[in-house]
Amino acid sequence: MIRTILIDDEPLARDIVKYYLSEHKEIEIIAECCDGFEGLKAITQHKPDLIFLDIQMPKISGFEMLELVEDKPAVIFTTAFDEFAIKAFEVNAVDYLLKPIDKSRFDLAMQKLPLRLNQKESTDAVLDAVAMSSAQSNRVVVKKDGIIKIIPVADINYLEADDDYVKLSTTEGAFYKNKTMAFFEQTLDAGQFIRIHRSYIINLAQVTKIELKEKDSYVVLLKSDIWLPVSKTGYAKLKTALGL
Amino acid sequence: MTTRPLSVPQIQKISIAFAIAWIILCAAGLHYVVNFSWVISFTDSVITNFLLIVACISISNMLGYYQPKNERVLYVLIISLALTFVIIYLAKYSLLFIFTDFKNYQDFYNFSFPFRGLISFMCLGWCALANILWYRLEEQSEMQGRLLSTQNLAKEAELNKLRHQLQPHFLFNSLNSVFALTMVNPKEAGVMITKLASFLRGTLKRDDELWVSVEEEMEYIQLYLDIEKVRFSHRLNIEVNISEDTLNLCLPGTLLQPIVENAIKFGLYNTSAGITIKIDVTVENDILNLRVQNPFDPEMKATGGTGFGLTAIKRRLYLLFANQNLLQTEIEANNLYITTLKIPQKDDQNHTN
Numbered sequence: 001m002i003r004t005i006l007i008d009d010e011p012l013a014r015d016i017v018k019y020y021l022s023e024h025k026e027i028e029i030i031a032e033c034c035d036g037f038e039g040l041k042a043i044t045q046h047k048p049d050l051i052f053l054d055i056q057m058p059k060i061s062g063f064e065m066l067e068l069v070e071d072k073p074a075v076i077f078t079t080a081f082d083e084f085a086i087k088a089f090e091v092n093a094v095d096y097l098l099k100p101i102d103k104s105r106f107d108l109a110m111q112k113l114p115l116r117l118n119q120k121e122s123t124d125a126v127l128d129a130v131a132m133s134s135a136q137s138n139r140v141v142v143k144k145d146g147i148i149k150i151i152p153v154a155d156i157n158y159l160e161a162d163d164d165y166v167k168l169s170t171t172e173g174a175f176y177k178n179k180t181m182a183f184f185e186q187t188l189d190a191g192q193f194i195r196i197h198r199s200y201i202i203n204l205a206q207v208t209k210i211e212l213k214e215k216d217s218y219v220v221l222l223k224s225d226i227w228l229p230v231s232k233t234g235y236a237k238l239k240t241a242l243g244l
Numbered sequence: 245m246t247t248r249p250l251s252v253p254q255i256q257k258i259s260i261a262f263a264i265a266w267i268i269l270c271a272a273g274l275h276y277v278v279n280f281s282w283v284i285s286f287t288d289s290v291i292t293n294f295l296l297i298v299a300c301i302s303i304s305n306m307l308g309y310y311q312p313k314n315e316r317v318l319y320v321l322i323i324s325l326a327l328t329f330v331i332i333y334l335a336k337y338s339l340l341f342i343f344t345d346f347k348n349y350q351d352f353y354n355f356s357f358p359f360r361g362l363i364s365f366m367c368l369g370w371c372a373l374a375n376i377l378w379y380r381l382e383e384q385s386e387m388q389g390r391l392l393s394t395q396n397l398a399k400e401a402e403l404n405k406l407r408h409q410l411q412p413h414f415l416f417n418s419l420n421s422v423f424a425l426t427m428v429n430p431k432e433a434g435v436m437i438t439k440l441a442s443f444l445r446g447t448l449k450r451d452d453e454l455w456v457s458v459e460e461e462m463e464y465i466q467l468y469l470d471i472e473k474v475r476f477s478h479r480l481n482i483e484v485n486i487s488e489d490t491l492n493l494c495l496p497g498t499l500l501q502p503i504v505e506n507a508i509k510f511g512l513y514n515t516s517a518g519i520t521i522k523i524d525v526t527v528e529n530d531i532l533n534l535r536v537q538n539p540f541d542p543e544m545k546a547t548g549g550t551g552f553g554l555t556a557i558k559r560r561l562y563l564l565f566a567n568q569n570l571l572q573t574e575i576e577a578n579n580l581y582i583t584t585l586k587i588p589q590k591d592d593q594n595h596t597n
Contacts, residue, residue: 009516010417010475012424019427035516056413058516059541080416099420 001028002113005046007039007062008054008078013099017052017078020106027110034058036065037148048073049117055079060150063130064141066123068148070178074116075123076109088129094122131187140168142175149175153192157206157224159184161199169224194241196220196234204241248308249378250301267293284349291339295331296364300371303327307375311383320376324368332361409447414471421475436474443467455494458525458532462486465504465523472508479518486525493532495587496564502557503536503583510581511538532587540581554583561585 004027008014014032021027030046033039035058043051051073055062063085066072077096079085089096095109095116140151151170160167165176166184185195195201206222210230213219218230220238230238249255267289274285303324312320336357343349418440425433446464462484469482504523511519522537554571561570570586 009513010421011478012421012428012475013417015428016420016424019424038516056513058512058514080420081412099416100423101420 002026002050002117003028003030003046003048004050004052005029005031005033005039005042005048005073006052007033007036007042007057007065008052009034009057010054013054013078016101017106020101020103024110036060036062039065040068040143040148043069043073047071050074050076050113052076052078055082055085060141060148063127067127067131067141067177068143072123074113076116085130088126094126128183131183140177142168142177144175151175153188154203154205156193157203157222158226158228159193159201169226171224191241194234194237196228196230196238198231200228200234202228207238207242210235210238247382248304249375250304263293263297278352280349280352284343284346287342288339288349292332292335292360292364295335296367299327299331299364299368303368303372304375307372307379311376311379317373317376320372321369324372325365328361328365328368332357332364335360409450410444415444417475418471425474432474436471439467439470443471450497454497456497457491458486458493458495459491461495461497461500462525465500468501468504469508469521472512476512479516480512481518481520483520483522484525485523487527490525490527490532493527493587493589495532495534495585496560499557499560499585499587500534500536503534503554503585506554507536507538507581507583510540515539515541527589530589532589534585534587536583536585538581539579542579557585 004021006014006017006029008017011034018029021029027050030048031042033042037059039051039053039062042048053062053066053075055077056079057065062077066075075094077085077089077094078099078101079096080099086096086098095112097106097109138153140153140156142149142151149172151168155170155172157169157171159181160169161181162176164178166179166181168175168177181195181199181201184193184201188201192204193201194204202220202222206224207220208223209221211219211221213229216232218235219227220230221227250259270289270293271282271285274280274288275282280288303320306323307320336353339353340350418436422433422436422440425436443464446467466484469480469484473480473482504521507521511521519539522535524533524535524537526533526535554573558568558571562568565588567588570588572584572586574582574584576582
């Protein structure tokens with residue numbers, strides 16, 4: 001049996017997927033969720049094999065929810081209209097269904113399912129591609145102690161590399177996100193966030209002063225009273241960004 | 245900035261080849277026809293033509309800065325003439341200075357002086373006119389390009405407007421709901437299809453310029469809300485109160501809908517709880533009051549990005565009534581967001597309808 005969760009905020013949209021799935025005896029629907037928070041909880045709890053996921057949902061989008069899932073199930077996206085997302089799907093060969101969902105298209109997705117169940121890489125590629133779009137880059141969704149937190153990027157003081165994670169320092173404390181520094185360097189607004197060091201990206205608005213520590217080595221002081229090292233190339237970037 | 249003819253590589257190549265050929269031709273003419281030595285022939289040809297080339301280049305560059313209007317073309321010929329005098333006298337004195345001892349050459353030079361002048365003037369004049377033509381054509385193609393890009397921009401804006409009007413996200417989601425209804429509840433599906441059709445018809449009919457009656461506008465809004473209610477039946481409650489005396493009043497056709505859309509977007513799309521959206525329409529001192537109330541999640545507001553996006557409506561109101569205060573928003577305790585739209589009623593607008 002393929003254990004499946006449906007995540008969509010519109011009951012009728014879930015109904016239609018359920019209706020189509022009733023012909024596929026190998027599928028067992030173990031939960032239905034109407035937003036990303038519920039979806040995340042259900043996925044963590046039930047560890048499904050497959051999810052049907054809408055993108056535009058209350059609170060957090062389907063993409064943002066998926067980013068927080070550690071052990072990702074196979075995903076079939078369902079969406080009505082989202083120009084950017086559809087482009088990301090097409091490029092990254094993830095299965096997606098456009099609403100209103102066509103029966104034969106749905107059956108085709110189900111036929112391809114055995115293949116999808118074992119490969120999750122393309123889902124990650126879609127998430128990365130979508131995160132690069134400006135529509136998503138004004139906030140970061142993180143999980144801490146089982147609670148989902150939506151951080152507006154302006155609230156981030158600085159980011160620090162920490163093994164496989166990136167630590168986001170905000171006024172409300174530190175949060176961890178399973179991404180790379182390069183990812184944040186690319187997605188965050190380059191006019192506001194500067195990579196000053198291999199391990200640090202800072203929010204320009206937080207800079208209070210820059211000091212020469214020793215020859216060719218600078219340090220920067222943030223409003224939160226933290227000193228961070230600045231590399232040589234980082235210093236050059238910082239200077240241009242501040243217009244010095 | 246227009247490109248200069250002399251900055252085009254192809255023209256550069258051709259002109260250089262042409263100049264060299266001309267210099268050689270002149271020298272050969274002097275040598276074979278008038279029987280001067282090669283040295284004299286070449287020196288004469290090189291100096292005379294070099295000055296001519298310099299004059300041609302300077303006239304071409306000058307025209308790059310200033311292109312005469314139709315009636316001023318004559319000035320260009322006068323300038324060419326003046327330049328001609330400058331260069332032929334320069335050539336004359338330098339050549340006669342170099343070849344002071346050659347009586348033959350001096351006689352020949354003095355004899356040929358007027359012809360040299362004529363040829364130089366013709367060259368310069370032709371060069372000037374060719375340049376004027378070039379710049380004119382350049383200007384024209386540039387203008388064409390500008391026109392084309394303006395047209396493209398206008399087209400794009402139109403397309404964007406249409407796309408926005410049709411709200412594809414809303415449309416496709418609604419279609420999906422209708423589709424589901426056809427299986428679950430065919431009767432309801434029929435009702436929804438007709439509502440969707442009426443709503444779309446209303447959308448296409450909308451015009452920024454047009455004023456509509458409250459009755460008409462509220463019918464349209466009601467259709468929109470009904471469709472949303474089918475999509476989110478379990479959690480959308482709508483309360484609409486329209487006082488009788490407002491039904492015949494008027495308002496600009498595209499103001500209320502975006503406000504209600506906002507209420508839905510922030511009230512409904514941003515939460516998964518059941519919510520109530522309340523719309524009150526009243527009239528007071530000849531001012532039509534439209535009050536839209538929706539709950540919102542204060543946590544989501546900070547991350548909503550563009551906020552409540554009412555700036556465009558404010559701008560339109562200002563353009564229509566020259567008053568900044570017709571759109572007001574307030575946040576009440578227990579997280580209720582209230583948008584109030586005030587439309588001053590002018591007598592003439594009501595009578596025309």
